[in-house]
Amino acid sequence: MKHIVKILSLLVAISAFWIGLLQAAIIPRSHTWLLPIYFVVSLGCYGLLMVGVGxxxxxxxPQEAVLLQKDIAEAKDFFKHKGVDVGSN
Structure with missing residues (x-):
């Protein structure tokens, strides 16, 4: 629940900032209308960056890799005994 409140408060703060920029005309109006698009694009880039870093x-x-190889060998033996062709290696 706390996470939702954080997200909603951040969204409200960003919306208030955007509306403030629209009203104050600090930035030209043609650029101000594009700010939500820039925000979504930058959020997507941030998400991709976090996935890449992760x-x-x-x-x-390595221990799990060894266990997986043992499981694969065991499955191949099982299927060989059942008469299924599982390949050469």
Whole structure:
């Protein structure tokens, strides 16, 4: 629930800032109307950046890789005994 309140308060603050810019005419009106689009695009770029950073820092698990290879070998043996061709390796 706290996270929703944070998001909504941030959204209200950004909306108030945008409306303030529209009313004060500090920035030309043609640029001010594009601010929500810039905000959405920058939010998307931030999201992609966070996904990329998360993928780069994804931990490798050598123990799990060994267990997975054992499971694969066990499954291949099981299917060989059942008469299923599972490939050469």
């Amino acid at each position: 993928l780069m820092q994804f931990p490798t698990c």
